[in-house]
Amino acid sequence: MQIFHNPNYDFLRWRWHALILSWIIIAAGIGVIATRGLALGVEFSGGTIVILEFDTTPTIDQIRSALDAQKVGGGGQNIVVQRYGSETARQVMVRLPHSGEEQGTSLTRTADEVVKAVKDANLGGFKQVGSQVVGPVVGRELTQKGLWATIFSLLGLLVYIGFRFRLSFGVGAVVATFHDLLVTLAFLAFFRYDMSLNVIAALLTVTGYSTNDTIVIFDRVRENLRGMRRDAIGDVVNASVNQTLGRTVITAGTVLMSVIALYLFGGEVLKGFAFTMIVGTITGTYSSVFIAAAIVTFWRGKNAPRVPAAAAADVAPKKKNGKRDRA
Amino acid sequence: MKNLRMRVLTSLVVLAAAAWFFYPLYPYPFEGVRLKLGLDLKGGVHLVLRVNTDDALRLDTETTMEQLREAVDGKGISGAVLSVVTPTQFKVEGVPQSQDGAFREAANEVQASFNRESGVAGTYTFSMKPNIIVQLREDAVTQARQTIERRVNELGVAEPVIAQTGANNDQIIVELPGISDVARAEEIIRSTALLELKMVEDGPGGTKENLLQSRNGAIPNNMEVVPGAADSSQRGDRAETVFYLIRKVAVVTGRDLRNAKPTIDENGRPAVSFSLNQDGAKKFGKATGENIGRRLAIILDGRVQSAPVIEGRISDEGRISGGSFTQQEVQDLSLVLRSGALPASLTYLEKNTVGPTLGADSIRSGIIASAVGLILIVVFMLVYYKLSGVNAVVALGFNLAILLGLMAYIGATMTLPGIAGFVLTMGIGVDSNVLIFERIKEELAAQRGVRQALDAGFSRVFLTLLDTHIASLISAAFLFQFGTGPIRGFATTLSIGLLSNLFTSTFVSKTIFELVLSGRKVQTLSI
Numbered sequence: 002m003q004i005f006h007n008p009n010y011d012f013l014r015w016r017w018h019a020l021i022l023s024w025i026i027i028a029a030g031i032g033v034i035a036t037r038g039l040a041l042g043v044e045f046s047g048g049t050i051v052i053l054e055f056d057t058t059p060t061i062d063q064i065r066s067a068l069d070a071q072k073v074g075g076g077g078q079n080i081v082v083q084r085y086g087s088e089t090a091r092q093v094m095v096r097l098p099h100s101g102e103e104q105g106t107s108l109t110r111t112a113d114e115v116v117k118a119v120k121d122a123n124l125g126g127f128k129q130v131g132s133q134v135v136g137p138v139v140g141r142e143l144t145q146k147g148l149w150a151t152i153f154s155l156l157g158l159l160v161y162i163g164f165r166f167r168l169s170f171g172v173g174a175v176v177a178t179f180h181d182l183l184v185t186l187a188f189l190a191f192f193r194y195d196m197s198l199n200v201i202a203a204l205l206t207v208t209g210y211s212t213n214d215t216i217v218i219f220d221r222v223r224e225n226l227r228g229m230r231r232d233a234i235g236d237v238v239n240a241s242v243n244q245t246l247g248r249t250v251i252t253a254g255t256v257l258m259s260v261i262a263l264y265l266f267g268g269e270v271l272k273g274f275a276f277t278m279i280v281g282t283i284t285g286t287y288s289s290v291f292i293a294a295a296i297v298t299f300w301r302g303k304n305a306p307r308v309p310a311a312a313a314a315d316v317a318p319k320k321k322n323g324k325r326d327r328a
Numbered sequence: 329m330k331n332l333r334m335r336v337l338t339s340l341v342v343l344a345a346a347a348w349f350f351y352p353l354y355p356y357p358f359e360g361v362r363l364k365l366g367l368d369l370k371g372g373v374h375l376v377l378r379v380n381t382d383d384a385l386r387l388d389t390e391t392t393m394e395q396l397r398e399a400v401d402g403k404g405i406s407g408a409v410l411s412v413v414t415p416t417q418f419k420v421e422g423v424p425q426s427q428d429g430a431f432r433e434a435a436n437e438v439q440a441s442f443n444r445e446s447g448v449a450g451t452y453t454f455s456m457k458p459n460i461i462v463q464l465r466e467d468a469v470t471q472a473r474q475t476i477e478r479r480v481n482e483l484g485v486a487e488p489v490i491a492q493t494g495a496n497n498d499q500i501i502v503e504l505p506g507i508s509d510v511a512r513a514e515e516i517i518r519s520t521a522l523l524e525l526k527m528v529e530d531g532p533g534g535t536k537e538n539l540l541q542s543r544n545g546a547i548p549n550n551m552e553v554v555p556g557a558a559d560s561s562q563r564g565d566r567a568e569t570v571f572y573l574i575r576k577v578a579v580v581t582g583r584d585l586r587n588a589k590p591t592i593d594e595n596g597r598p599a600v601s602f603s604l605n606q607d608g609a610k611k612f613g614k615a616t617g618e619n620i621g622r623r624l625a626i627i628l629d630g631r632v633q634s635a636p637v638i639e640g641r642i643s644d645e646g647r648i649s650g651g652s653f654t655q656q657e658v659q660d661l662s663l664v665l666r667s668g669a670l671p672a673s674l675t676y677l678e679k680n681t682v683g684p685t686l687g688a689d690s691i692r693s694g695i696i697a698s699a700v701g702l703i704l705i706v707v708f709m710l711v712y713y714k715l716s717g718v719n720a721v722v723a724l725g726f727n728l729a730i731l732l733g734l735m736a737y738i739g740a741t742m743t744l745p746g747i748a749g750f751v752l753t754m755g756i757g758v759d760s761n762v763l764i765f766e767r768i769k770e771e772l773a774a775q776r777g778v779r780q781a782l783d784a785g786f787s788r789v790f791l792t793l794l795d796t797h798i799a800s801l802i803s804a805a806f807l808f809q810f811g812t813g814p815i816r817g818f819a820t821t822l823s824i825g826l827l828s829n830l831f832t833s834t835f836v837s838k839t840i841f842e843l844v845l846s847g848r849k850v851q852t853l854s855i
Binding site for chain 2: 086157161201212217252263266267
């Protein structure tokens with residue numbers, strides 16, 4: 002069975018379209034983040050999360066009014082109340098922002114207030130099954146560490162791929178990966194996912210995984226550079242992308258299967274992680290095909306004409322054959 | 329042929345070892361699955377505390393200043409006013425010109441860890457030396473960690489985690505699996521438990537003003553006013569606060585404690601009895617012997633618990649009673665006194681509680697997600713690669729078994745994100761097979777024989793696989809650096825999965841092909 006039979010698409014011709022599409026998505030993402038801000042998980046923003054499990058789940062509004070009645074956490078719009086986990090779990094999550102003097106001795110006070118308010122409202126039997134309280138200092142440190150981890154991991158990839166292939170390949174791979182991070186962030190902003198630790202973990206995983214397809218394509222480019230000595234670099238890259246297209250799509254597909262399973266059945270905590278991986282896997286494949294390859298072509302085409310013009314004209318008609326030999 | 333037998337044997341031995349590590353059948357009775365579960369899966373509490381190291385610095389600065397005060401008084405220097413400016417700085421004002429030499433002498437005797445700067449009109453500023461500051465901060469955090477360790481051990485929590493962390497290395501992570509009374513654990517960890525025994529100069533008085541009436545409202549330099557609860561004999565129904573005028577220099581502190589245990593006082597109410605070590609007993613005996621008939625204040629965390637009258641020389645025993653303790657409180661107080669005082673106060677930065685039901689839910693959904701992911705991938709591989717797909721599925725089975733076995737063997741912790749890493753390993757794992765199989769297809773299409781195609785497929789893709797795996801490992805390594813508990817679990821799972829995948833997709837998968845094809849003349853390959 003085969004997904005593509007001898008594909009022969011001119012991917013490089015579409016590189017400008019791809020670039021524009023990417024920029025639109027990234028710009029829209031930046032726009033959303035600039036206006037609405039990136040939704041931060043409690044690990045980063047600080048605050049309190051309480052998870053309650055009821056004997057019979059009350060409505061969200063009932064819980065809200067119970068909290069409002071006692072002005073828990075100052076009351077108001079900043080409190081998030083939502084169902085947690087599956088329908089049968091009968092769990093509800095309450096999230097409150099940081100209320101200033103919470104840090105220190107009374108760090109858990111808000112959590113206790115939530116439990117008290119719900120108890121006083123007589124909403125039936127319930128118990129507190131989990132809670133998370135994060136002070137404001139932790140988030141700042143974490144943001145910094147997360148940024149450094151991403152930067153170092155990109156640098157590490159640049160060095161490794163530059164060393165194993167050529168510098169131009171390393172740059173191509175890292176730019177493509179950076180692009181994937183931006184696009185994934187944009188989608189996280191569109192769909193209002195909280196930036197949690199798990200999401201950061203997924204982003205860093207995307208960093209590593211999205212280079213996989215790129216490496217496979219580059220490997221083929223390197224191999225073809227030897228076999229197709231007389232062809233223009235653009236043709237070599239195009240041929241390489243086409244030859245590896247089947248496996249590029251299938252490998253992304255199998256990863257998608259696993260992360261979609263995770264998204265659908267992995268539970269509430271891993272939703273953000275799985276979503277990030279889904280977007281990252283798709284954009285990782287897309288960028289390997291359209292961005293990484295285009296950068297290598299651009300860089301190498303500019304810096305080093307492969308063969309003298311006369312020779313190139315001489316062998317031009319044979320180009321197609323060269324490609325078919327390999328397929 | 330012999331070569332093939334070795335390869336089969338190697339594969340099976342690795343598989344068997346992995347299975348054994350994961351589920352040892354010895355010793356009997358079987359303990360079941362031997363895989364450490366993270367806090368987020370088995371339930372418990374995760375705390376992050378910051379040690380306020382400024383406290384320790386301020387204490388050292390104050391102590392040094394008090395020592396200097398005594399030396400200055402001893403030399404009969406009058407008119408010098410000493411005050412603490414910042415946690416690492418104190419100043420002296422108004423040293424008379426004529427006694428400047430004597431003051432310098434006194435200062436030289438007392439402080440070695442401070443830099444002295446002289447200003448105008450007999451003013452001196454003492455600043456703690458930078459290397460001493462660093463040292464004191466480090467000591468404070470280390471001491472706090474050790475104290476917390478002792479307290480947690482006394483609480484009897486199984487497999488606690490206590491580690492230093494944070495950008496300045498001044499934070500402490502405490503993980504207590506399976507604990508039910510979180511509030512109590514928090515209180516025990518956090519209480520400073522600074523015990524001081526000091527001589528009472530005057531009091532108790534109902535208000536500060538009453539207390540200081542005979543001294544015209546001024547507190548003498550070497551004394552301080554400390555609040556405390558009124559003795560039950562003096563108070564009515566409600567707890568009243570009274571004040572004592574107390575000598576600043578402590579007779580003994582919690583450092584001189586040998587033991588502390590719950591007891592009852594003369595009225596049969598819960599109290600804590602303590603005994604002192606040799607050093608402390610000597611100091612205590614001398615002080616009590618010289619001050620018979622006066623009051624001794626027992627001060628806990630800056631509050632007088634009781635101030636009994638010394639009736640005779642006491643050497644090494646004492647009791648903390650105030651009449652307001654509950655049984656639980658004296659138990660906890662004994663515990664924290666035994667484990668020593670914290671050198672500085674602690675601030676809770678983060679607290680994460682996972683109930684056991686929530687953990688069980690996570691495990692269940694993790695298993696369901698794994699099963700669904702596995703089924704999807706297995707079906708796809710079988711449909712797309714037919715009999716070769718079976719090969720890939722067997723290799724995947726090896727991969728996951730080795731992953732779990734290795735994790736159990738090195739004692740890595742499986743967390744909820746770790747489960748995500750497990751599921752991801754399936755998806756990324758078969759990628760290697762896909763790359764190899766696609767290459768084999770290519771080689772077959774180029775009119776090579778089955779055997780040559782197989783060999784070329786595996787050997788040509790190997791370096792590519794090495795590159796992709798190393799690239800993924802690079803980002804996993806930085807992820808491990810970045811994360812704490814659960815995220816590290818993910819990075820570990822993913823990394824081990826990648827390593828074992830390199831083995832199963834190249835070695836095991838090739839071995840299976842050779843085993844099936846050995847001794848047969850094959851014209852076609854089901855791929």
